Amino acid sequence: MNREHDREIVRYRAPTRINHWIVAISFVLAALSGLALFHPALFPLASLFGGGPWTRILHPFIGVVMVVAFVLLAARMWRDNRIDARDRAWLRNVGDVIHNREENLPEVGRFNGGQKLLFWVLVTCVLVLLLSGLVIWRAYFSQWFPIGAIRLSAVAHALFGLILVCSIIVHIYAAIWVKGSLRAMTEGKVSYGWAWRHHRAWFREVVSARRRAD
Amino acid sequence: MALQSLDIVRRSATTTPAPQARGAHSGQVAKLIDVTKCIGCKACQVACMEWNDLRDEVGHCSGHFDNPPDLGGQSWTIMKFAEHEHADGSLEWLIRKDGCMHCADPGCLKACPSPGAIVQYANGIVDFHEENCIGCGYCVTGCPFDVPRISKHDRKAYKCTLCSDRVAVGQEPACVKTCPTGAIVFGSKEDMHEHAAERIEDLKSRGYANAGLYDPAGVGGTHVMYVLHHADQPELYSGLPKNPVISPFVSLWKGAAKPLGLLAIAATAFAGFLHYIGIGPNRTDEHDEREAEREAQRLRAEEHP
Ligand code: HEM
Ligand code: SF4
Numbered sequence: 001m002n003r004e005h006d007r008e009i010v011r012y013r014a015p016t017r018i019n020h021w022i023v024a025i026s027f028v029l030a031a032l033s034g035l036a037l038f039h040p041a042l043f044p045l046a047s048l049f050g051g052g053p054w055t056r057i058l059h060p061f062i063g064v065v066m067v068v069a070f071v072l073l074a075a076r077m078w079r080d081n082r083i084d085a086r087d088r089a090w091l092r093n094v095g096d097v098i099h100n101r102e103e104n105l106p107e108v109g110r111f112n113g114g115q116k117l118l119f120w121v122l123v124t125c126v127l128v129l130l131l132s133g134l135v136i137w138r139a140y141f142s143q144w145f146p147i148g149a150i151r152l153s154a155v156a157h158a159l160f161g162l163i164l165v166c167s168i169i170v171h172i173y174a175a176i177w178v179k180g181s182l183r184a185m186t187e188g189k190v191s192y193g194w195a196w197r198h199h200r201a202w203f204r205e206v207v208s209a210r211r212r213a214d
Numbered sequence: 215m216a217l218q219s220l221d222i223v224r225r226s227a228t229t230t231p232a233p234q235a236r237g238a239h240s241g242q243v244a245k246l247i248d249v250t251k252c253i254g255c256k257a258c259q260v261a262c263m264e265w266n267d268l269r270d271e272v273g274h275c276s277g278h279f280d281n282p283p284d285l286g287g288q289s290w291t292i293m294k295f296a297e298h299e300h301a302d303g304s305l306e307w308l309i310r311k312d313g314c315m316h317c318a319d320p321g322c323l324k325a326c327p328s329p330g331a332i333v334q335y336a337n338g339i340v341d342f343h344e345e346n347c348i349g350c351g352y353c354v355t356g357c358p359f360d361v362p363r364i365s366k367h368d369r370k371a372y373k374c375t376l377c378s379d380r381v382a383v384g385q386e387p388a389c390v391k392t393c394p395t396g397a398i399v400f401g402s403k404e405d406m407h408e409h410a411a412e413r414i415e416d417l418k419s420r421g422y423a424n425a426g427l428y429d430p431a432g433v434g435g436t437h438v439m440y441v442l443h444h445a446d447q448p449e450l451y452s453g454l455p456k457n458p459v460i461s462p463f464v465s466l467w468k469g470a471a472k473p474l475g476l477l478a479i480a481a482t483a484f485a486g487f488l489h490y491i492g493i494g495p496n497r498t499d500e501h502d503e504r505e506a507e508r509e510a511q512r513l514r515a516e517e518h519p
Contacts, residue, residue, distance in 0.1 A: 037327040039472050040227040052328050052348035100496045138351030150355050151463040162475045166482040173486035179497045193498040196506030208513045
């Protein structure tokens with residue numbers, strides 16, 4: 001490895017990474033236990049949690065852990081996810097994104113238009129899942145709500161859970177697709193070249209010490 | 215259920231046929247509750263407690279005769295007393311025995327996520343198999359009649375079984391056996407229709423022009439039916455719904471959403487896979503690293519000239 005390649009940028013500091021993986025692990029557990037109750041074909045997933053009743057007991061608590069951890073993570077990333085004109089242009093050229101032709105795209109800051117869009121989809125999903133989840137949480141909360149609200153919440157919970165699962169599949173795939181990203185969330189660092197290629201505006205800010213890593 | 219049933223026509227959260235070699239060849243069953251003959255003595259409530267070995271907690275008087283005030287894990291049927299004042303100022307006591315209606319199209323079964331926790335027998339009875347119940351309460355969400363209750367003690371869902379255990383061995387339900395006025399009768403659904411028709415005719419001749427049978431079509435008909443003096447206004451009987459149907463929210467949630475949801479998840483994952491083998495990963499190369507280094511040097515030179 002030559003000298004240039006040793007140059008690295010901190011993209012996520014340890015607290016952010018730990019926070020992210022708490023969200024990720026609780027998401028996977030919440031998704032598996034939720035899907036077990038969603039479709040009979042997936043009911044066998046309930047055995048991962050100790051059977052049907054345990055799945056029913058655990059799912060909402062896991063969900064609450066995920067929501068709390070997500071809120072903390074989202075708060076750290078909120079200001080970097082405002083969608084501006086550049087992001088809209090980026091999103092319009094999604095064909096170039098898919099074909100790895102980043103040279104045709106507008107310069108990207110800390111997050112690109114796709115990541116920002118995902119961020120707001122996740123915020124919406126988590127919010128709806130939390131509210132609808134409380135309404136259908138039979139053991140503690142359902143008695144406070146009219147039956148119509150419970151029925152609406154049941155559909156909303158399933159629907160937004162599905163949107164979240166699909167969005168996270170896209171998110172995980174993005175980490176497999178864009179090489180070097182996964183290391184950002186595990187070891188915290190990216191190479192100069194990675195930052196220059198994918199997040200050039202952010203790269204400039206960091207290198208000229210106008211901002212520090214979060 | 216200790217005995218194996220071979221007459222299960224529907225089983226919750228199950229996509230293949232349940233064992234159903236035995237059919238209801240002598241006709242489906244029905245319980246007919248003639249509200250106009252009921253005197254509100256609650257003998258049926260007691261019979262239900264006795265046969266099923268249920269003892270609810272002794273509660274408080276809530277100002278009317280309903281006791282206990284609501285269905286529960288230990289109260290699978292209760293009498294609901296409505297004092298109805300007519301336009302002419304006369305008072306009528308409308309007493310309805312509340313409990314599971316044993317719908318032909320049961321919302322509880324449709325909503326239940328646990329395989330085999332709710333079954334429907336060929337004879338029409340909808341039964342909960344509590345050993346498979348996970349306590350989620352989706353049956354409560356699905357039921358158009360607000361019948362099932364999750365017990366606070368064991369977190370299982372309970373409701374009237376239509377004495378499926380008695381009926382299986384050729385006996386009538388306990389409440390039917392005990393009713394002193396003959397307001398509750400039991401037999402084949404066909405016979406109950408005939409019996410109801412006679413009763414309605416009699417009621418009409420006595421001035422109840424709107425007397426009629428409650429066997430709501432919205433849930434495919436029910437295996438517990440009522441003879442009502444005011445069949446045009448079932449709501450008078452402590453909120454018996456006029457046109458009960460499985461809520462469209464429940465139908466969407468338990469209908470189209472399930473296969474489409476799984477398809478969406480599979481399609482998203484497959485699209486990612488296709489992208490990877492079709493277009494491939496996005497790698498940072500030597501060129502990027504060199505350009506980045508050049509840019510970094512330029513920026514630093516600007517910062518510290
Ligand atoms: C096992 C599942 C997951 C994996 C493998 C994963 C992987 C990653 C990776 C590699 C990054 C860094 C991307 C970059 O630096 O540009 C990242 C960032 C992030 N992750 Fe995850 N993640 C997972 C689950 C989740 C879940 C469940 C959520 C929220 C519900 C989430 C929310 C985020 C957010 C908001 C970011 C920053 C913005 C972004 O890069 O899109 N992640 N994740
Ligand atoms: S009345 Fe409710 S609990 Fe009874 S069969 Fe119909 S949906 Fe199920």
